[in-house]
Amino acid sequence: MAGFSSIMSEFQTTGEAEGYDAWFRAKVETAMTSTEPGIPHDQVMAMVQEIIEQNRPR
Template identity: 85%
Template sequence: MAKLSPIESEFETTEEAEAYDVWFRAKVEKAMTSTEPGIPHDQVMAMVQEIIEQHRPR
C-alpha cells in the first residue's frame, strides 16, 4: 500500500486511487451506453442555476 503525496493525488493510497478509477470508468461506460434520452443543455443550466440560488446567502 503506497502512500501518495497530497501534491500528487487527492487519494491517500494507490489502492484508493485505483478503486476510484475503476468506479469512475464504470460510471462513464454506463452513461455512454445508456439509451435514455439526454437532457437539453438549457434545462440542465436552469436546474444548476436553481441550486445556486437556493444556496446563495441572503
C-alpha cells in the same frame, strides 16, 4: 499506478485512486451505453443555476 504521489492527488493511497478510477469509468460506460433520452443543455444549466441559488449564502 507508477509514480503515484499523494502530494498531487486528492487520494491518500494508490488503492483509493484506483478505486475511484474504476468507479468513474463504470459511471462513464453506463452513461455512454444508456438508451435513455439526454437532457437538453439549457435545461441542465437551469437546474444547476437553481441549485446554486438555493445554496448561496444569504
